[in-house]
Amino acid sequence: MNDLTQSDADALIAKLGADARAAAAVLAETSAERKHAALIGAADALKAAEDAILDANAEDLVFGEEKGLPPAMIDRLKLDPARIRAMAEGLRAVAEQPDPVGKVLAEWDRPNGLHIQRVATPLGVIGVIYESRPNVTADAAALALKSGNAVILRGGSESLNSATAIHACLMQGLRQAGLPEAAIQMIPTRDRAAVGAMLRAQGLIDVIVPRGGKGLVGRVQAEARVPVFAHLEGICHVYADADADLEKARRVIVNAKARRTGICGSAECLLIDWKFYTKHGAVLIEDLLAAGVEVRAEGELAKIPGTVKASPEDFGREYLDMIIAAKLVDGVDEAIDHIRRYGSGHTEAILTENDATGDRFFKRLDSAILMRNASTQFADGGEFGMGAEIGIATGKMHARGPVGAEQLTSFKYLVTGDGTIRA
Amino acid sequence: MNDLTQSDADALIAKLGADARAAAAVLAETSAERKHAALIGAADALKAAEDAILDANAEDLVFGEEKGLPPAMIDRLKLDPARIRAMAEGLRAVAEQPDPVGKVLAEWDRPNGLHIQRVATPLGVIGVIYESRPNVTADAAALALKSGNAVILRGGSESLNSATAIHACLMQGLRQAGLPEAAIQMIPTRDRAAVGAMLRAQGLIDVIVPRGGKGLVGRVQAEARVPVFAHLEGICHVYADADADLEKARRVIVNAKARRTGICGSAECLLIDWKFYTKHGAVLIEDLLAAGVEVRAEGELAKIPGTVKASPEDFGREYLDMIIAAKLVDGVDEAIDHIRRYGSGHTEAILTENDATGDRFFKRLDSAILMRNASTQFADGGEFGMGAEIGIATGKMHARGPVGAEQLTSFKYLVTGDGTIRA
Numbered sequence: 001m002n003d004l005t006q007s008d009a010d011a012l013i014a015k016l017g018a019d020a021r022a023a024a025a026v027l028a029e030t031s032a033e034r035k036h037a038a039l040i041g042a043a044d045a046l047k048a049a050e051d052a053i054l055d056a057n058a059e060d061l062v063f064g065e066e067k068g069l070p071p072a073m074i075d076r077l078k079l080d081p082a083r084i085r086a087m088a089e090g091l092r093a094v095a096e097q098p099d100p101v102g103k104v105l106a107e108w109d110r111p112n113g114l115h116i117q118r119v120a121t122p123l124g125v126i127g128v129i130y131e132s133r134p135n136v137t138a139d140a141a142a143l144a145l146k147s148g149n150a151v152i153l154r155g156g157s158e159s160l161n162s163a164t165a166i167h168a169c170l171m172q173g174l175r176q177a178g179l180p181e182a183a184i185q186m187i188p189t190r191d192r193a194a195v196g197a198m199l200r201a202q203g204l205i206d207v208i209v210p211r212g213g214k215g216l217v218g219r220v221q222a223e224a225r226v227p228v229f230a231h232l233e234g235i236c237h238v239y240a241d242a243d244a245d246l247e248k249a250r251r252v253i254v255n256a257k258a259r260r261t262g263i264c265g266s267a268e269c270l271l272i273d274w275k276f277y278t279k280h281g282a283v284l285i286e287d288l289l290a291a292g293v294e295v296r297a298e299g300e301l302a303k304i305p306g307t308v309k310a311s312p313e314d315f316g317r318e319y320l321d322m323i324i325a326a327k328l329v330d331g332v333d334e335a336i337d338h339i340r341r342y343g344s345g346h347t348e349a350i351l352t353e354n355d356a357t358g359d360r361f362f363k364r365l366d367s368a369i370l371m372r373n374a375s376t377q378f379a380d381g382g383e384f385g386m387g388a389e390i391g392i393a394t395g396k397m398h399a400r401g402p403v404g405a406e407q408l409t410s411f412k413y414l415v416t417g418d419g420t421i422r423a
Numbered sequence: 424m425n426d427l428t429q430s431d432a433d434a435l436i437a438k439l440g441a442d443a444r445a446a447a448a449v450l451a452e453t454s455a456e457r458k459h460a461a462l463i464g465a466a467d468a469l470k471a472a473e474d475a476i477l478d479a480n481a482e483d484l485v486f487g488e489e490k491g492l493p494p495a496m497i498d499r500l501k502l503d504p505a506r507i508r509a510m511a512e513g514l515r516a517v518a519e520q521p522d523p524v525g526k527v528l529a530e531w532d533r534p535n536g537l538h539i540q541r542v543a544t545p546l547g548v549i550g551v552i553y554e555s556r557p558n559v560t561a562d563a564a565a566l567a568l569k570s571g572n573a574v575i576l577r578g579g580s581e582s583l584n585s586a587t588a589i590h591a592c593l594m595q596g597l598r599q600a601g602l603p604e605a606a607i608q609m610i611p612t613r614d615r616a617a618v619g620a621m622l623r624a625q626g627l628i629d630v631i632v633p634r635g636g637k638g639l640v641g642r643v644q645a646e647a648r649v650p651v652f653a654h655l656e657g658i659c660h661v662y663a664d665a666d667a668d669l670e671k672a673r674r675v676i677v678n679a680k681a682r683r684t685g686i687c688g689s690a691e692c693l694l695i696d697w698k699f700y701t702k703h704g705a706v707l708i709e710d711l712l713a714a715g716v717e718v719r720a721e722g723e724l725a726k727i728p729g730t731v732k733a734s735p736e737d738f739g740r741e742y743l744d745m746i747i748a749a750k751l752v753d754g755v756d757e758a759i760d761h762i763r764r765y766g767s768g769h770t771e772a773i774l775t776e777n778d779a780t781g782d783r784f785f786k787r788l789d790s791a792i793l794m795r796n797a798s799t800q801f802a803d804g805g806e807f808g809m810g811a812e813i814g815i816a817t818g819k820m821h822a823r824g825p826v827g828a829e830q831l832t833s834f835k836y837l838v839t840g841d842g843t844i845r846a
Binding site: 028029102108110114116121123124206207227245247248249251252255256259358362363364366367368369370371372373374375377378383384385396397398400401410411412413414415416417418419420421422 | 451452525531533537539544546547629630650668670671672674675678679682781785786787789790791792793794795796797798800801806807808819820821823824833834835836837838839840841842843844845
């Protein structure tokens with residue numbers, strides 16, 4: 001939909017941005033207790049509004065079917081009582097996390113008697129642009145509120161009714177806690193011009209978090225003049241080293257690929273050391289095949305019955321499906337070189353019992369998350385203990401890896417003297 | 424000078440950027456000892472090359488006089504043996520700081536047995552664009568190297584010969600330590616098109632740090648597509664509260680304004696609480712006048728002999744001179760409101776013996792640096808104990824306040840399991 005002119009859209013975002021900025025000034029001084037109360041109030045409201053949310057969602061589903069959305073998107077759009085309950089539980093989980101604002105991140109004394117503290121502060125105003133999952137409305141708002149930030153939400157056009165119903169519950173929580181409603185604003189139009197206006201809203205929006213497919217994230221990264229926390233792709237690698245424990249490797253590799261294939265932490269490429277292969281044979285590949293995974297294998301591995309011969313394009317590719325690329329490498333350094341060339345800087349795992357090899361993998365690679373003897377599917381804010389995540393970032397500025405409430409803060413310095421002057 | 428076409432300039436930066444990226448990959452794995460050795464080697468080389476540096480500087484001074492640079496800029500450009508010694512000491516000070524790379528910033532265990540570490544990593548490639556002070560060449564390179572980053576330096580056209588001579592010493596340190604020379608590159612032309620190319624070098628340069636006047640910083644902030652660490656202005660405020668100690672206030676205020684007026688931490692506006700004024704009279708203003716400061720006073724304060732009547736434009740103004748704006752306010756909240764409206768988010772100080780009032784000032788204001796009973800002139804990386812600073816940032820993304828080696832790092836997560844899979 002493109003009924004708004006660009007200047008109408010800019011004016012809309014300017015208004016929402018100014019209201020958000022005013023709300024952010026209040027939130028920055030709001031006590032942890034009050035933010036907690038708003039989140040618990042919103043969780044209670046979600047539970048109470050279950051029927052209204054399901055009705056709104058039914059409208060979206062009709063709209064989505066008419067629009068001809070593919071079944072996978074319809075599934076992401078669909079809410080049921082269990083999903084609404086999970087959303088409410090998500091709000092409670094964020095509420096119970098420690099409040100990041102005001103935390104003393106570092107402190108030290110100077111020889112002249114000055115005491116210096118670095119203290120966490122909110123970033124300001126967060127813009128979230130997402131696609132069909134209505135639950136992002138609740139998750140993103142909760143993390144922004146927890147970290148004392150105002151948020152402007154721009155949900156997928158197909159989930160507008162569901163998101164509006166969820167937003168009403170968040171408003172109820174804010175009101176009960178006496179917090180400004182502009183703390184959590186939703187863009188009230190399906191018009192795409194609003195997204196362009198958000199991306200250019202320097203000074204109004206401090207950071208944009210896109211949640212969705214490569215098309216959305218790529219557009220946001222290319223066009224945004226506002227900083228962005230995002231990952232374009234999760235091309236995650238698993239490397240089975242010569243010194244890997246066979247049983248651990250078998251367990252982790254199948255889980256890393258097949259537990260859920262649609263998430264960014266799903267493994268897309270398996271690298272196997274020649275020595276491991278010589279010793280243990282085809283077992284890792286056979287496990288994947290047995291789990292129903294299509295294995296696109298290179299060289300020697302392509303001789304294993306059931307595999308498909310890989311083409312060069314199969315490396316550096318994000319399948320998000322029951323497919324994995326596989327290749328033999330000569331030691332950890334060749335694995336590192338392959339990952340540096342084909343990875344997307346998201347998450348890579350090594351399977352090894354050798355500490356020196358594990359350390360080398362950790363030291364020489366620079367992805368946001370590196371794992372040893374663990375499944376890449378753990379690349380998730382909840383699994384990291386952050387309560388929830390607003391997304392995963394592969395950039396190196398400010399936030400990196402899972403973005404939780406803590407990563408939505410900045411800091412300021414508090415310096416205390418006693419009439420101290422500089423010589 | 425504009426002899427390069429924009430596409431020549433882009434090609435030049437692409438080449439320097441690619442070489443810097445390759446050097447950065449080496450630096451990221453370089454031991455603390457080797458970086459230390461390179462910095463000490465460069466400091467020794469600076470000392471040994473004193474005559475050559477002074478000769479090069481003499482050429483720049485001739486060029487600067489011909490170009491008609493104002494005396495203040497000539498002074499900034501001028502080197503002497505003491506300034507060269509100070510540069511070498513600066514390199515040694517950075518060398519002796521703890522190495523920030525690889526530092527474990529946080530670590531924790533998960534109930535499933537995963538151990539998670541957040542570990543500091545270099546950012547990558549830093550671009551530094553600066554004006555006439557040749558010493559920035561050494562300071563910026565030292566901080567970038569210490570934090571494992573490659574750096575591309577673009578000095579002022581008027582200091583090209585001096586900067587080239589200093590750069591040669593830095594190269595010597597790199598060579599002695601066996602590090603790639605592309606770790607510290609200088610743009611070998613006075614052409615301005617190179618600056619534009621740096622500002623657009625997304626993917627080649629990770630962050631730009633401009634050092635210089637408002638003209639340079641404003642251009643960089645407006646045009647850069649690369650993240651920027653900077654402050655446009657230092658409009659620093661000092662507030663003398665009703666509960667200020669008179670002697671501390673007198674000492675701090677004169678120091679905050681007059682110790683050095685040309686630095687960004689110099690106070691530009693004095694706010695005095697009415698109650699303080701009623702009790703103590705004109706003494707703070709009289710001290711400033713006695714120190715030779717022009718006081719542009721509003722309202723009641725303008726009645727004090729020797730003051731000049733302030734115009735509305737005198738508030739929110741960065742004088743960088745022996746001038747200060749002054750105003751009476753009604754309590755800490757009015758001071759806070761004034762600072763929020765007129766400040767530049769750099770540094771503000773309160774003078775008070777009242778803890779509740781001090782805390783309110785610290786909590787409700789969100790400048791990069793807030794001080795209590797201390798001079799705003801302490802807004803400096805060296806004074807904070809960072810060894811040196813590459814600049815002071817007023818933005819809220821990534822770095823804020825004095826930018827030292829630690830602020831030039833990012834982080835990655837290292838996750839260790841024992842064949843751990845996600846349920």
